[in-house]
Amino acid sequence: MKILSCTQQKEADTYTIAHESISSIDLMEKAATLITEAICKRWDKSHRIVVFAGAGNNGGDAVAVARMLFQKNYDVEVYLFNIKGSLSEECHTNVLRLAECGFQKYTEVSTQFDPPKLTEHDIVIDGLFGSGLNKPLSGGFAAVVKYINAAPSTVVSIDIPSGLMGEDNSYNIRQNIIQADLTLSIQLPKLSFLFAENEEFVGEWELLDIGISQTFIEEAQTPYLITEPQDVTTLIKPRSRFAHKGNFGHALLIAGSYGMAGASILAAKACLRSGAGLLTVHAPVCNHNLIQTCVPEALVQDDIHEHYFAEPVDIDSYQAIAIGPGLGQEEDTALATLEQIKNCYIPLILDADALNIFGTHRNHLNKIPKRSILTPHVKELERIVGRCSNSYERLSKAKELANYLQCYIILKGAWSTVITPDGNCFFNPTGNPGMATGGSGDVLTGILTALLAQGYTQEESCKLGTYIHGLAGDIASQRMGEISMTANDIIDALPEAWKIITKTK
Ligand SMILES: NC(=O)C1=CN([C@@H]2O[C@H](COP(=O)(O)OP(=O)(O)OC[C@H]3O[C@@H](n4cnc5c(N)ncnc54)[C@H](OP(=O)(O)O)[C@@H]3O)[C@@H](O)[C@H]2O)[C@H](O)CC1
């Protein structure tokens, strides 16, 4: 699913009107019908509906919704803010239609606004501004937003919370943005919906398909996409009945240190649960027996050091290498890692402590082989690119890093983002807050390593790996609950997740 900019959404609107023989007012009527249905589905007529409409088409949507709810015998009030004394054509048409159906509780605000007392049982419809917002709200509009946010009522925003920019809110004023409980977005999501700090504005969001031209959407250029099931199920490589373990690759996992054997064990188990033919774990001597006991299917190769990774290894017999889970931050380990990745011609994943090395040894960043996969969470990324004040800035810096290194970056979190060397961003829709638990990242690394070992490309491995990781996390959450689930539960859910993705019983 593509994420288009607000400008592109307007172009899509215009293109649809021009090519799908539907007028703008009828497109607005379609939008309003779906918005009304979504409201009626959630709230019965005991709720008073208080509509705040702007002078543009977002306001036009809101006034049309008011008419439809009124005709369904809801108790509706409308406040239309017509500060400049001119309404968009469609907004004006809907104001006339509202009057024609005998609606009485209509107030057009131009200067003085006597706000109604909003109660907990009221539903506020926010139709002040939509994709036409061109600067942060200020003055009277900011006051209206603050008044609505201070009210105890449920707030439903049309298309986007008024005051929120569709992409970059770096220069926005947070208290001048509507805090919606529900956002009913037209056709496609906005990029800003996917950023954690905007959750308080967007609330739950739902897309309304108003029939915007698919031709326009298909041809629209955007670096931002949300991965959908069909994007990953089509990647799955079928397994021949004559296959043998050599067909599925030999993976090398360089992981673990004294006291952090668990990370290497979790990554190893996840790797084997994701189809690797063979796995060798290179680990410090102290973890040898633990790994052999916990993951008997894995081969264990001892490092020369008792407690941590200290000596690079020969990589010729492997198809994929992952370095990082539980590696620790000893200087010897950093040096061994830098040595290990130099001239590494095998698909490589750098995770956790292998990434932290570049936070303290940034001058070695250019040693990272092109097309490597880096899997930082927010803090690990910011140790490399510097502190970021918001998700949009962080995404931009991650895109710059991926381009500079010509690598793939998986920025982990809600809506984990796969960033490719040429700047495409694939947002992953699976997963849940229960996955914010120790070892979850180690599991992802194991999955990614298995996919690379089986010959999936870096981009395929990143998209498929994050998707299956989140899907297993969702299954684990259903089984164990978000609070109690552990990284092991995610691994235990991998068989079910793989069956779903490969549609096997
Ligand atoms: N996406 C679709 O296919 C459809 C979308 N619909 C709805 O249309 C809105 C977009 O409507 P639009 O009229 O383009 O813009 P808005 O209603 O969001 O804003 C109206 C005008 O407000 C002014 N503006 C912008 N920012 C500010 C601000 N910070 N303070 C004050 N005023 C502001 C601006 O006018 P200017 O003269 O100031 O430039 C805007 O034009 C979309 O969100 C959907 O709800 C269609 O109904 C269906 C198809």
Ligand SMILES: [K+]
């Ligand atoms: K809005």
